[in-house]
Amino acid sequence: MTDTIEAAARPRPLALADLHASLTDPVLDAMNFLNEVVARFPEALSFAPGRPAEGTFRTEDLTRYIRTYCDHLEHERGWTREQVRTQLFQYGRTNGIIHELIARTLANDEGIHVSPQAVVVTTGCQEAMLLTLRALFSRPEDTLLVSSPCYVGITGAARLLDIAVRPVPEGADGPDPDEVLAAVRATRAAGGRPKALYVVPDFANPSGTSMAVEARERLLAIAAEEDLLILEDDPYGFFVRTGSPRPTLKALDRERRVLHLGSFAKTALPGARVGYVVADQEVAGPGGRRTLLADELSKIKSMTTVNTSAVGQAVVGGLLIESGCRLREANAAAIAHYRSTMNTLLGELERHFPAERRRALGVRWNEPDGGFFLVVDVPFAADTKALERSARTFGVLWTPMSDFHLDGGGRRRLRLSCSALEPERIVEGVRRLARFIEAEAAGAEG
């Protein structure tokens, strides 16, 4: 009786089908499923998340960074204590309060020389993507090209804004300029307007690939010829395993075709939630008025988050100040850590699957020059069902590569991330993974 009354009084639910289509996007479902599996098998050893290592970070560092930032304002820049207080307490400059420190760091670390006014500080790199896409895309035919397989953050943001996306298949050396050119032309032929290309030139998530310097130069030339902007995302660029760091697209950009998206989540800490975008393009308005694209992004930011947390900015600002605005040097230990974890992962894969065995099985993997991720080709469908078997029976998690493809690719590939694992966990994880792959391969044969 009570049940009936409660059921009758229970408010009508909303219909999911009536909410925005992004909520039923297969990619979101895939991500949710992944999170569910991780939650259901908490004991499983996980190569899934791309989270940074916590290294020598201590909680107390946060308060020290904030003090360093405040001391800098007071002693280096001559602010009063009242002014410092207002900076931390109050609403502030929409495009951020540590833009000068970021510009100085970009000059030191990347040879990117831009006015601080061109730097928009954002609530993580994700907001930088959102602002950038919102500003640049205005008509239904405007199309975003994405190197595929692709980070879900950018395709998700495009989905929120109902922006058309066209995947550009990448090769073993990352995005291929000729494929980009072909995609630009095919988009135009189909009535679309290719406005920008999203690309991760160094140690991409998910594939681990990197572009050669010549390919970067050629991509910039194509962008200039085809009136295409490039959204360069470079969260992993510091983490070189083999060879030398390569110049970012922005450092090579003479035609201002590149918007450089930046993250401090891997080089400082995700918990501050501070990222940025360098948008030094000029915008021509009515009456010959010229603004910076960064100023236009500011208008949009005032409608997404108003400000990036002043406290979060103070944390990152203090960290930059303590490093002398040389974040690459400050990341020496992290660079060594990620080099070591990737080398351990590659070594363990090699130990479990020596050349002959992997040929026999049809298993192989790439050997990224750095970053957090590598991809393993397997002789079976690396789908959610396989992932569940892997977690349940073998106690090891990974990410299906098909989650990162917009066009049904990556079915027999899986992504491994070793960024936050200690060496002995990697050793154990690859042992489990090898048992899983051997079992699946036997099953696929049988």
Add this chain to the structure above:
Amino acid sequence: MTDTIEAAARPRPLALADLHASLTDPVLDAMNFLNEVVARFPEALSFAPGRPAEGTFRTEDLTRYIRTYCDHLEHERGWTREQVRTQLFQYGRTNGIIHELIARTLANDEGIHVSPQAVVVTTGCQEAMLLTLRALFSRPEDTLLVSSPCYVGITGAARLLDIAVRPVPEGADGPDPDEVLAAVRATRAAGGRPKALYVVPDFANPSGTSMAVEARERLLAIAAEEDLLILEDDPYGFFVRTGSPRPTLKALDRERRVLHLGSFAKTALPGARVGYVVADQEVAGPGGRRTLLADELSKIKSMTTVNTSAVGQAVVGGLLIESGCRLREANAAAIAHYRSTMNTLLGELERHFPAERRRALGVRWNEPDGGFFLVVDVPFAADTKALERSARTFGVLWTPMSDFHLDGGGRRRLRLSCSALEPERIVEGVRRLARFIEAEAAGAEG
């Protein structure tokens, strides 16, 4: 010669007309103009910004709040130091880490009893608006009703997402339920689908009006009958000047028609950039699956900012803990401050424009029961040109009410905010404002 070469090499600018239409929205232009005027007349006394008073806040409080939050995790909840470190450093729960503290505070302060799972912690209330609008609005005919004059944050977010907006004229007692009903019907008659109404029930920005309790009840009944959701924004509810606090719409909501948007910008500090939305509506998905709307918002948040800054949340979390999750009590001094500033403002207006004088001039103002804002009717166009004369000749700034109208209203009205001004500044400000109004009125006559 060099000039010519540089001009030739200068990269082509982007065309503003080719960027998203929100960038050329008249409201944004109005806001920019306002900011420009403020910047050009830094010596002017400003009744324009609605920023909170800084009170007794000290920069050192930030680090204490963070320590309080960490101590709470360690000592009250039994976390290890490692777990606390990870909470602050790492990516975390998309919907936030202080949702339980917020739910407890809402119960104590507002009598709003919801599961912490229904609370989505956001990067300021602005992100809460963005997430909510994105989730709820899916088709071109979906229409957002807004009480008009209206806070630009909500109309701006709607503009970013290309959502149709219909203003509902408010009366002297705020949003009028009958006008809402009429707008719902008119929207439907025009082929639109009214999905939600945005409303500030207490001491609205910009008008200062408040809804009577009976009007709240009637609005909720209309929402249930007409299948309308209510987006309730209540940043000023604590700041009562006369009378008693009234229940929020969410506290009265038995049919789960209300999404309660929350801000800590006025009751804690804007610099943390922490807000929230209570979304306890059920969502019915395929196969009979039920989720909370908060879980759906989480999917969208993962594509806007991923997480709200853990550091910002720790600051607000520490502050909530120190207040025993009774933020209203913790705001006693702030409530007294805003009561006093508004009383001073009203008193000074009365002193400069006694009844006879204001009748003669055609000047009047409302007497809000609380909050930061009041509105003055003047006998001339209170437009940007008048604002510039006011700043240049009289050294006083205010906000044209027309900026908050979507339908050309508010031409002869201006908004005054006294939230962050000390009494002697208000006295001087009204003196200047009175001279300006007298001069304009004389000009309008002449």
